[in-house]
Amino acid sequence: MKKVDMIVKAPHFYTMQGEGVGYKNGVAMLVDGGKIVDFVDEKIAEKEYKAEEVLELDHHAVFPGFIDGHMHTGCNVMRGLAQDTNNWMMYGLQPFDNAATSQQKDIGSEVAIIEAIKAGTTTLGDYNGEMENVCAFIDKIGARGNIAQNVRAAKFRVYNPGELYEFDDEQGEISLKRNIELYDKWHNKGDGRIRILFGPQGPDFVSPEMLIKVQKIVKDYKTKMHMHVQQGDRETYQIVKRYGKRPVHFLDDIGLLDRDLIAVHLTDCTEEEAQFVAKKGATMIVNPASIGIIDGIVCPSMAFQDAGGFVALGSDQAPGNNCHNIIHEMKNVCLFNKIKCQNPEIMPAWKALRMATIEGAKAIGVDDIVGSLESGKQADFIAIDLDYPSMLPVYTYPMRNIVPNLVYSARGPEVALSVVNGRIIMRDQKILTIDERESIEKIKTCPEELGKNAAEEFFKIHGTNAVFMEEDKL
């Protein structure tokens, strides 16, 4: 008998190999040393292999763990406090963000990460100003992190409409230094589960000199730049006023559009501009629900893909999404584009599933280790319970309905098992690596103080949600 660490038995494997979903059945997946070794005929697995751990997933479908390319988990402590309003950042988020402490944001991160894992995410693309504790928590929980630190020179203050951001070069340098320190401390740590990227907040928040400097560091350190790009008319206005051209052309002029750039949102890009970015070799992260809720816009991810670019899905932030659930994002990217194009054949379920797995992995630069189930890759996978009501009934002939039901019907609780680097981190919706109750109890203590500290500014700004509150609509 040959010995491996783990044998995974299931009636359906969606490996995401090839150009479709890489469906296999009648096989078992062998895992050893945290990696996928092979798929073998299930009878051969029975006869020739033994393992410490045999996963008998007899009413499940196995998929690669989902990739959430772009998250601000720290904002989760403000979940549900900023949606349904114009001017989301100023009218919605600002009073609460000004009141939230770093400690409260760390607590928010923990719960967002737990939520994401329970909905099948194994790779978390988190991005914020203070990432040290997030790295430690992701390491402890056993997930995979693709983490960027916010680099920003624009002073943190309220700007009048039309006013250009005021750059503070020293603040920019300090934030960049923190990103470098984070890289030195965490890159490739946690058995290679954590990677550190560099995260200028956007072309409008730092000087061109600093963008070029960050790009050089990214190339020297062999990592990626993760940046909001053309994320709204606010950014376009700033860049046009400063440099006389729209953001993607400004970025191209300074040599920023290349394969080391992960461009987030492209909210204010025309389809031609999105295709221009894709052809330059950069990749994209689209955040359908977040941008739908905070801007009412469907970002040009399909145009980007049409030009040959890779796109990952992201859940972004909870004060206006309001969840970290990639199953929802798969459904949303399909629905929004079908509606935008008035064409049900646009963006089928299998394409969204690729965005959540192999295409997403390519977009954020982790396809060397995850994104598909194949020999040599890390064993990051999830099992979907096909006995869950939202997945039933299951058809395999004349067509399989598992992928359409995962994308359009599932919500998260169907995820019965989550494995990262060959280690089970969640089973039956219970995280095994940490005491999740601890994080849940901590976040419940936040609203009282945060709410009290935000109240004065909230009512002074008197945005949509303040009016809703007064009118008994919340």
Ligand SMILES: [Zn+2]
């Ligand atoms: Zn963002």
